[in-house]
Amino acid sequence: CETAYQKFLRQHYDNPKSNVGRNYCNAMMQRRELTKPTCKDVNSFIHEKKQDILDVCTDKGGKAYKDGLRVSLKPFSVTTCKHKGGSTRPPCEYKENKSERYIVIRCNNRNEPVHFDESI
Numbered sequence: 001c002e003t004a005y006q007k008f009l010r011q012h013y014d015n016p017k018s019n020v021g022r023n024y025c026n027a028m029m030q031r032r033e034l035t036k037p038t039c040k041d042v043n044s045f046i047h048e049k050k051q052d053i054l055d056v057c058t059d060k061g062g063k064a065y066k067d068g069l070r071v072s073l074k075p076f077s078v079t080t081c082k083h084k085g086g087s088t089r090p091p092c093e094y095k096e097n098k099s100e101r102y103i104v105i106r107c108n109n110r111n112e113p114v115h116f117d118e119s120i
C-alpha cells in the first residue's frame, strides 16, 4: 500500500511540469486522484528534482521552521491549485497560480517529506 512519502509524491511532486493540456490544475488534480470523493480545496505541485525536495528535510536544503515544520533554503517552482467554489463534487474546477516560493513541509524520522504545509 501507499506510504506517507509515496502519497506526498503523488500529491505534490511533478517534475518536470507535466504537459496536460489547457488547464493544468483540472487535469492534474484528477490524474493524481485528488478529486474523489470530493474536490480537494488547495493542492500544490512542486516542479523541482526529487532529491532537492528530500534535501529540505536535512541541513543541506532546509531549516527548522515553526511547529516541527521545515522550510526550504531556496525558492522552489510551485503550482498551487485552488478549487473555484461552487459544488465540491466532481467535476472539479481549479484556478492555478505558478510562482517561485519557499516550501514549508513536514518530514518523517527517515527525512522523507510527508506533508506539504504551505509555500511562502
Ligand code: T3P
Pocket (backbone or CB within 6 Å): 011, 042, 043, 044, 080, 114, 115, 116, 117, 118, 119
Ligand atoms: P496534505 O497534508 O495531504 O499534503 O492543509 C491541508 C492540505 O492542503 C494539505 O494536504 C496540503 C494542502 N495545501 C497545499 O497543497 N498547498 C498549500 O499552499 C496549502 C495552504 C495547503
